[in-house]
Amino acid sequence: MAIEVDVMKKVPVREQEPKVRATNFDEVCLGYDQEEAQAEATRCLNCKNARCVAGCPVSINIPAFIAAVKDGEFKKASEIIGESSALPAVCGRVCPQESQCEGQCVRGIKGEAVSIGKLERFVADWARENGVKPVVNAEKKGKKVAVIGSGPSGLTCAGDLAKLGYDVTIFEALHKAGGVLVYGIPEFRLPKDKVVQPEVDNVKALGVKIETDVVIGKGTTIDSLLTEEGFDAVYVGSGAGLPRFMGIPGEQALGVYSANEFLTRNNLMKAYRDDYDTPIARGKKVVVVGGGNVAMDAARTALRLGAEVHVVYRRSEAELPARVEEVHHAKEEGIIFDLLQNPVEILEDENGWVRGIKIIKMELGEPDESGRRRPVEVEGSEYEIECDTVIMSLGTSPNPLISSTTKGLEINRRKCIVADETTGATSKEAVYAGGDAVTGAATVILAMGAGKAAAKGIDEYLSTH
Amino acid sequence: MFKILKAEMLCENICQQIVEAPRIAHSCLPGQFVIVRADETSERIPLTISDYDREKGTVTITLQIIGASSMKIAQYKTGDSFADIVGPLGKPSELCTDPIEEVRKKRVLFVGGGLGTAPVYPQVKWCKENGVEFDVVIGTKCKDTLIMEKEFEDVAGEHYFLTTDDGSYKHKGMVTSVMDELIAEGRHYDLCVAIGPMIMMKFAAKTSLAAGIPTIVSMNPIMVDGTGMCGACRLVVGDEVKFACVDGPEFDASKVDFDSAMKRMALYKTEEGRAYLAAKEGDTHHGGCGHCS
Ligand SMILES: Cc1cc2nc3c(=O)[nH]c(=O)nc-3n(C[C@H](O)[C@H](O)[C@H](O)COP(=O)(O)OP(=O)(O)OC[C@H]3O[C@@H](n4cnc5c(N)ncnc54)[C@H](O)[C@@H]3O)c2cc1C
Ligand SMILES: Cc1cc2nc3c(=O)[nH]c(=O)nc-3n(C[C@H](O)[C@H](O)[C@H](O)COP(=O)(O)OP(=O)(O)OC[C@H]3O[C@@H](n4cnc5c(N)ncnc54)[C@H](O)[C@@H]3O)c2cc1C
Ligand code: SF4
Ligand code: SF4
Ligand code: FES
Numbered sequence: 079m080a081i082e083v084d085v086m087k088k089v090p091v092r093e094q095e096p097k098v099r100a101t102n103f104d105e106v107c108l109g110y111d112q113e114e115a116q117a118e119a120t121r122c123l124n125c126k127n128a129r130c131v132a133g134c135p136v137s138i139n140i141p142a143f144i145a146a147v148k149d150g151e152f153k154k155a156s157e158i159i160g161e162s163s164a165l166p167a168v169c170g171r172v173c174p175q176e177s178q179c180e181g182q183c184v185r186g187i188k189g190e191a192v193s194i195g196k197l198e199r200f201v202a203d204w205a206r207e208n209g210v211k212p213v214v215n216a217e218k219k220g221k222k223v224a225v226i227g228s229g230p231s232g233l234t235c236a237g238d239l240a241k242l243g244y245d246v247t248i249f250e251a252l253h254k255a256g257g258v259l260v261y262g263i264p265e266f267r268l269p270k271d272k273v274v275q276p277e278v279d280n281v282k283a284l285g286v287k288i289e290t291d292v293v294i295g296k297g298t299t300i301d302s303l304l305t306e307e308g309f310d311a312v313y314v315g316s317g318a319g320l321p322r323f324m325g326i327p328g329e330q331a332l333g334v335y336s337a338n339e340f341l342t343r344n345n346l347m348k349a350y351r352d353d354y355d356t357p358i359a360r361g362k363k364v365v366v367v368g369g370g371n372v373a374m375d376a377a378r379t380a381l382r383l384g385a386e387v388h389v390v391y392r393r394s395e396a397e398l399p400a401r402v403e404e405v406h407h408a409k410e411e412g413i414i415f416d417l418l419q420n421p422v423e424i425l426e427d428e429n430g431w432v433r434g435i436k437i438i439k440m441e442l443g444e445p446d447e448s449g450r451r452r453p454v455e456v457e458g459s460e461y462e463i464e465c466d467t468v469i470m471s472l473g474t475s476p477n478p479l480i481s482s483t484t485k486g487l488e489i490n491r492r493k494c495i496v497a498d499e500t501t502g503a504t505s506k507e508a509v510y511a512g513g514d515a516v517t518g519a520a521t522v523i524l525a526m527g528a529g530k531a532a533a534k535g536i537d538e539y540l541s542t543h
Numbered sequence: 544m545f546k547i548l549k550a551e552m553l554c555e556n557i558c559q560q561i562v563e564a565p566r567i568a569h570s571c572l573p574g575q576f577v578i579v580r581a582d583e584t585s586e587r588i589p590l591t592i593s594d595y596d597r598e599k600g601t602v603t604i605t606l607q608i609i610g611a612s613s614m615k616i617a618q619y620k621t622g623d624s625f626a627d628i629v630g631p632l633g634k635p636s637e638l639c640t641d642p643i644e645e646v647r648k649k650r651v652l653f654v655g656g657g658l659g660t661a662p663v664y665p666q667v668k669w670c671k672e673n674g675v676e677f678d679v680v681i682g683t684k685c686k687d688t689l690i691m692e693k694e695f696e697d698v699a700g701e702h703y704f705l706t707t708d709d710g711s712y713k714h715k716g717m718v719t720s721v722m723d724e725l726i727a728e729g730r731h732y733d734l735c736v737a738i739g740p741m742i743m744m745k746f747a748a749k750t751s752l753a754a755g756i757p758t759i760v761s762m763n764p765i766m767v768d769g770t771g772m773c774g775a776c777r778l779v780v781g782d783e784v785k786f787a788c789v790d791g792p793e794f795d796a797s798k799v800d801f802d803s804a805m806k807r808m809a810l811y812k813t814e815e816g817r818a819y820l821a822a823k824e825g826d827t828h829h830g831g832c833g834h835c836s
Contacts, residue, residue, distance in 0.1 A: 251770050253580055253587075253627040261772075291629035293770055297570030319772040323784065330779060330803050339773035347586065347767070354584045355612055356767075430806040477771050479789065 081117040086189030089118040091196055096410040100381055103265045103350055105272075106407055107171070110193075112150075115200040119148035122192045125184060130194060133182035135527040138162045140179060140194055147197055156205035159198060160212065164234045164281070165526060167206060167273045168259060170199025173523050174401045206276050211283060216243035221540050224249060224309040225286075226294045226480065229257020230522045231513025232315030233281050234529030235502075235536075239313075240284035242537050247309075248286060251293040254346060257317055259522070261346040262338070264375050266382070267404075270345070295479035300487070304508060310543075311508045311536045314495060315529060318476045318514035324367070328424030329470075333359060333432035337368070337376040337471035344379050361385045361467030365435050367421055368471030369393065374404040376469045377413050387413050388463060392420040392440050392453045418442070418453065422460065424468055434464045476515050484509070494518050502532025503539070510536050544624035548601060553690040556608045557658060558617045559593070565600030567592075567630045573665035574636030574761070574793055577602065578769045579616060580627040586612045589766045589788075591662035592631065602630070605661035605690070632769045633792045636666050636736070637759070643673060649733040651677040652725070652756065654718050654747045656739025660690050662761060663738050664698075671698045678702045678725060678732075682718035682743070686711040718743065719750045726754045734759065737796065741805050748796035758796035762787050764807055778804055 083089060092108040093099075099106050110118060122144040130140045139158050146155035159166045175181070175195040183191035221244055225236045228250040236246045254260050259274045268274060282288060292298060294316075303309045321336035323329050340358070343349040347356035364380040366373050369391035377387045389408070391398060394417050398405055409415070418440045427433040439459035442451035481489045488496040488505035495504055495511040502510035512528025514520055549561040567577060576591045594603035608614045619625065638646055651670060655663035660681050670677050679699045683689045685707050695703045706714035706721050714721060718739075726732075735751035735758040737744050744760040751758045764787050767773045771789040778785050781798040785791065 251629070252768065253629070291627050292566060293629060293632065297631050298566060319770075321772070321774045323774065323777075325784075329784075330777070330807065332807060336774035339767055339775045342767055342773050348584075355615070356586045430803075477789075479771060 081113060083117050083120055085121055085185075088190045088193045088196075089114050089121075091193070096407075096412070099266065100411045103382055105269050106266050109203060110196055110200045112152075112200075112204075115147055115197055116150060118193050118197060119144045121185060122148070123184060129182040129184060130179045130192070134162075134179045135521075135523045136162045136530065138179075138198070143201065144192065144194070144197055147201060152201055152204045153208075153210055155201045156210055159201060163523075163526065164237045165230055165277050165522070166198050167202035168230065168268065168277060169523050169526070170195050170197075170202055171268055171273070172263060172401075174521060176402050178523070203273075206273075212237075212241075212280055216241055218245070219243040219540070221245065221310045222247070222308060223311045223313065223536060223540075224303045224307070225313045225315060226300075227251075227257060227315040227317055227513075227515070228255035228278070228288060228290075229315055229317050229513060229525060230259065231317075231515075231525035231529035232257065232313065233278065234526040235313045235315060235512070235533045236286045236529075237281045237284050238530055238533035239536060240281075240286045242533070244537075244540070246286045248288045249292040249294055249298070250288060250290045252346065253290050255288050255290060257315075261342045262372065262375070264341065264345055264379050266378065267375065293479065295483040300480065300484045300506075300509060310540055311510065313502070313529070313532050313536065314480060314504075314509065314511040314515055315513045315525070316477065316480055316515045317525075318474045318494075318519045320475050320477045321470070322472045322474065323470055324421065324472060326421060326423055328426055328432075331424050331426040331432045331468075332430050333361070333466055334424060334468045334470065335359070337366070337372045337469050338474065340376050340469050341372070341379065344383075350379075350383060358383065359467055361465070363465040364388070364467040364469060365390055365421075365463060365465045366469045366471055367391075368473070369398040369400060370471065370473070371400045371404060372473075373469075373471035374400045374408050376471050378404075378408055378411060380467070380469065381411055381413060385467070388416050388465070389413055390416045390419050390421060390435075390437060390463075392418065393450065394418055394442060397450050416463075420453070420455070421468075425462065432466055432468055434462045435468055436460055436462050474519050476518065480515075492518055497532075498535070500531055501535030501538070502528060503535055508539070508543075544626065545628045546624045547619055547621055550619060550621045550623075552617075553605070554688050557605065557688075557690055558608070559603060559605045559661075559690075560616075560619065561601050561603050562625065562628060563600060564602050564628050564630070567628070568595045568597055568600045568602050571595050571602060571631035572635035572639045573669045574639065574662075575631035575633050576769075576792065577604065577628050577630030578632060578766070579604065579625055581612075581616050581619060582626050585615060585626070587627075587767060587769070588612050588616060589632070589763070589769060591761070591792075593661035593664055594668075595665070602628075605658065607658040629769065632788055634790070636669075636793060638666060638675065638734075638736075639669055646673070646675055649675065650731055651675060652722070652732040652735040652751065653677055653679040654682075654722065654735065654737040654739070654751075655679070656682045656718055656737075656743035656747070657684070657688070658690075659737075659739030659743070659761075660695075663736070664691060664694060666736060667695070668698050678704065678730065680704045680706065680718050680721045680725070682706045682708070682721070682739070685709045717746070719746050722747065722750045726750075732756045736760075736793075741801060741808065744796070745801040748799075752797055759793050760796040760799060761792045762794055762799065762804060763792060764804060778807075
C-alpha cells in the first residue's frame with residue numbers, strides 16, 4: 079500500500095508506545111522502513127542552493143543523498159553521506175537537527191522540515207544491514223599518529239588519517255571505545271551493540287588500532303608518545319568529562335550522583351541488567367537537576383529503573399538546551415518538569431541518605447551574555463520535594479589530566495585546549511586537538527567536524543615535516 | 544587481556560596476584576593504584592599497586608575478599624587473565640615525587656593496618672632503596688591474618704614493629720599503642736603515612752597529629768572510572784570537594800573529613816550484601832576492611 083504524503087508534514091516515524099518503553103531499555107524510535115523513507119524523500123525539493131547543507135556542520139550533500147533515497151539507490155546514498163560523515167547512524171539519531179540541517183530546510187518555512195536526520199539514519203542502518211563497508215586503498219605513508227580518546231572526534235580523526243595512509247593508534251582510558259556514545263548516551267537512544275560497535279568496527283577495518291585501558295597523562299604522556307614511542311603527531315580528542323556540582327549543602331549525602339556516574343553505571347557498566355555486577359540505585363523518587371540532553375538521559379534512565387522522576391530546571395521550557403525530540407519523549411513517558419525552579423539544599427535523613435531537596439522558585443529577568451533571560455530567585459518561595467535520589471546534571475568541563483601533564487599546551491580560562499579552528503593545531507608542535515576538549519561540552523557532529531579538520535591539518539603538517 | 548603470572552592466598556581471605564601489565568609497570572610509582580575488571584560482566588574495582596617490576600613488566604595486587612567482586616577476582620588463578628587492568632591511576636606518594644634531597648632529611652613513620660599492610664610496602668621499599676630513614680608499624684587482628692611478614696623483615700629489619708589486636712603474635716594491641724610507645728621513646732618523625740581501614744586511619748592520624756607529626760592517609764572511596772569523570776569518589780578535604788582518583792588517593796589527614804567519607808562508603812552495602820550472599824553462603828566477611836565500621 080502506497081504511503082500518502084502530506085507535503086506539509088513529515089512522514090510519521092514509528093516509535094515504541096510511551097507506556098511500554100518506559101519499562102525497557104530498547105530503542106524508542108524504530109526508524110523508517112524503505113517505503114517510508116522513499117515517501118519522505120519525495121518531500122525534498124532538491125533545492126539548488128540547499129540551505130540545509132549550510133546548517134550541517136560537516137556539510138553533507140543532503141539533496142543528493144535524499145534524491146538517491148527517492149530513487150531507491152541506497153548504496154549510492156550511503157556513499158554520498160560517507161564523503162562527509164564517518165558516523166551517520168549515530169548522527170541521524172542524536173544530532174539536534176531542529177537547530178542544524180532541518181532548522182534551515184525551506185520546507186520548514188510553511189510546514190515541517192524534511193526529516194533529514196531520520197533519512198540519514200535509514201541510509202546508515204541500511205548500509206550496515208547490507209554489509210556496505212568503507213574501502214581503503216591509500217598508499218602507506220610510513221608515519222605514526224596517536225589519537226587520544228575514542229569519542230566521535232577521535233574516531234573520525236583516526237578514520238580519516240587511516241584513509242590517507244597513516245598508521246594510527248587510538249588510546250582510550252576506559253575499557254570500551256566510543257566515548258560519550260558508550261558511557262553517556264543510553265541504549266534506548268543509541269543502541270550500543272547494534273549501532274555504536276559497528277561504527278567503531280568500521281574505523282578498525284580501516285586499519286586503526288585501538289588500545290583501551292590507557293590513560294594518557296598518567297604514566298604515558300603526550301611527550302612520551304612523541305619521543306619514546308615514535309609517534310609523529312598526536313590528536314587530542316579527550317572530551318569534556320569532568321562533572322560539575324552545585325556546591326550547595328547536602329551534596330555529599332548518600333543518593334546524590336553526578337549524571338556521569340549514574341549514566342556510566344547504567345550504560346558502560348550495564349547496571350540495569352541482572353547479569354552485570356555493577357550496582358545502581360533504583361530510586362523511588364528521583365530529582366534530576368538540569369535541562370540538557372544529559373539531564374533528559376539521566377531522567378529517562380531513572381524512570382526506566384522504576385522511579386517517579388522530576389526534572390528541576392532554573393529557566394523556562396523555551397530555554398531547555400536538550401534536543402526537542404528528547405523533551406517530547408520524556409514528557410510522553412511521564413517525566414515531570416519543574417521549570418523555573420532551582421535547588422538550594424539537599425536534605426539528609428539520620429543515616430546520611432537523601433530524604434528531600436529544598437527548591438526555590440525563579441523568574442526570568444534581563445537577558446544575560448548568552449542572550450537568554452537570566453533566572454532570578456523569587457524571595458521566600460522555597461519549598462521541599464521529598465525524594466531519595468538526586469542526580470546533578472549541570473554540565474561538564476574538560477578533564478585537566480592532559481593539559482596539566484603536557485608542557486607547552488595552552489589552555490583557556492575554561493580549561494579548554496586552545497586549538498586552531500581550521501587545522502586543530504595547538505600551541506605545541508605536532509599536537510592537534512578538537513571536539514569537546516577544545517569547545518567544552520557540545521555535540522557529536524561538531525566533535526566529528528573538528529576531528530575531520532584536524533586530520534587534514536595533521537596531514538598537511540606531516541607532508542612537510 | 545592481562546595474564547596472571549602468579550596467584551596465591553596470603554591468608555584465609557587475602558590473595559596476591561602478579562599480573563603482566565607492561566605499560567603500567569613501566570611508569571607506576573608507590574601510592575598509585577589500578578582498576579581491574581575481571582571479565583565482561585564485572586565491576587571496575589580499584590586496587591593499590593603493592594609491588595611492581597619494571598624489567599619483567601608486572602604489577603602486584605593484594606586483595607581482601609569482602610564482597611562479591613573481590614571474591615570474583617580472588618578466584619583468578621595463575622595462568623588466568625583479567626579482561627582489563629588500567630593504570631597507574633592517582634597521584635604517587637609525595638615521598639617519591641618531592642626532591643629527593645628534601646625527602647632524605649625526613650624520618651618517616653609508616654603505619655599499616657590489616658590489608659593496608661600491602662599498599663604501605665612499596666613506599667617502605669622505595670625509602671629503603673633511596674636512603675630515607677623510617678620505622679614501620681604493622682597491625683593485624685591476629686597471627687592468622689598477618690601478611691607479608693618476610694617482605695617487611697627484608698626491607699625494614701629492626702625498624703619493623705608488628706602488633707596483633709589479640710596478642711596472638713608479637714606485640715598485643717592496636718597500632719596506635721605502638722605509635723604511642725615509639726613516640727614516647729623519643730623517636731623523632733617528620734612525616735607519618737597511615738594506610739588501612741578508614742577507622743584505623745582516623746585514629747592513627749589522631750595519634751600522630753597530636754604528636755605534631757604531619758600525616759598522610761590513603762582514602763578508598765567508591766570509584767567507577769578512576770579518571771575524574773564520574774565524581775563517585777568525591778571527598779571533603781579542607782573546605783574543598785576533591786576527587787580521590789585524580790587528586791588523591793593520599794591526602795593530608797588533618798584536612799580529611801573521615802566521618803563523611805565513612806558514611807559514603809556504606810552506599811552499596813545492602814544491595815551488594817545480597818549479591819554476595821547469593822554468590823556464597825557462609826561467612827568470609829572478616830571485617831577489618833573499613834566497610835563494616
Ligand atoms: C549523556 C549525554 C548525552 C548527550 N546527548 C547528545 C545528543 O543527543 N546529541 C549530540 O549531538 N550530542 C550529545 N551529547 C554531547 C556529545 O556526546 C559530545 O559533544 C561528544 O561526544 C564529544 O565528542 P568527543 O570525541 O570530543 O569526546 P567524548 O565523546 O567525550 O570522548 C572522549 C574520550 O576520551 C577518553 N579520554 C579522556 N581523557 C583521556 C585520557 N587522558 N587518556 C585516554 N583517553 C581519554 C574518554 O574516556 C572518552 O572515551 C551528549 C553528551 C552526554 C554526556
Ligand atoms: C584507591 C583505592 C585503592 C584500593 N586498594 C585496595 C587494595 O589494594 N586491596 C583491597 O583489597 N582493596 C582495595 N580497595 C578497596 C576495594 O576496591 C574494595 O574492597 C572493593 O571494591 C570491594 O568490592 P566488593 O564487591 O568485593 O565488596 P563490597 O563491600 O561488597 O562492595 C560493595 C559494593 O560497593 C562498591 N564499592 C565498595 N567500595 C568500593 C570502591 N572502593 N570502589 C568501587 N566500588 C566500591 C561496589 O560497587 C561494590 O559493588 C581500594 C579502594 C580504592 C578506592
Ligand atoms: S550530520 Fe547531523 S546536522 Fe548533518 S545532516 Fe546529518 S543530522 Fe543533519
Ligand atoms: S532545504 Fe530541505 S527541501 Fe531543500 S534540499 Fe534541503 S532538505 Fe531538501
Ligand atoms: S572514580 Fe570517577 S571521578 Fe573518581
